[in-house]
Amino acid sequence: EVQLVESGGGLVQPGGSLRLSCSTSGFTFSNFEMNWVRQAPGKGPEWVSNISGSGSSVDYADSVKGRFTISRDNAKNSLYLQMNTLRAEDTAVYYCARSGEYYGSGSFHKAFDTWGQGTMVTVSS
């Protein structure tokens, strides 16, 4: 069974740092692009960052670029998100999610096919 388990969330003051982890099992981790997605209270989800299976390619949402760093350790089947200079607007549940490619309607489509349960990050003084 594919499983993703996030950890590392908590309460942090504005300007502070936090490191999230996502431990995975049940699939060949290095074969899959991985993502961080967050959901603020009462809002829709927001894609934050992704990293290729090898770790050689990363991308970020403009809202976190320069403050957050995504990384992975394929030997440990784990994904990470280093969050620096945190702001109140970063308060959200953070999910790790696996990217899958699916063929339909004549082309390949990327989707977040497996998600963890999430870890809460609260940025407040």
Next chain:
Amino acid sequence: DIHMTQSPSSLSASVGDRVTITCRASQSINKYLNWYQKKPGKAPKFLIYGASSLRSGVPLRFSGSGSGTDFTLTISSLQPEDFATYYCQQSYSSSFTFGPGTKVDIK
């Protein structure tokens, strides 16, 4: 960035009802549209990709349609386990933006 909207924001329905949720993109996204289901305290569940292709294992009462900017998710006969919030997501651009969600609750 591509902006996604959904309507209605919430709806009340009974078991057995036919339910339709609309999603609109701010620009054409062809058929690069996914749907997810979210229940409180649970991980989001991926339902539909390519606007209309059902993920393996998803019940056939779920269906999706649309292309360009306008899309719909239909549940043909609502079941007790379908009460949840549904989100659309575009995969046309790498910002992977989601809609604000449609909450389906019990009438």
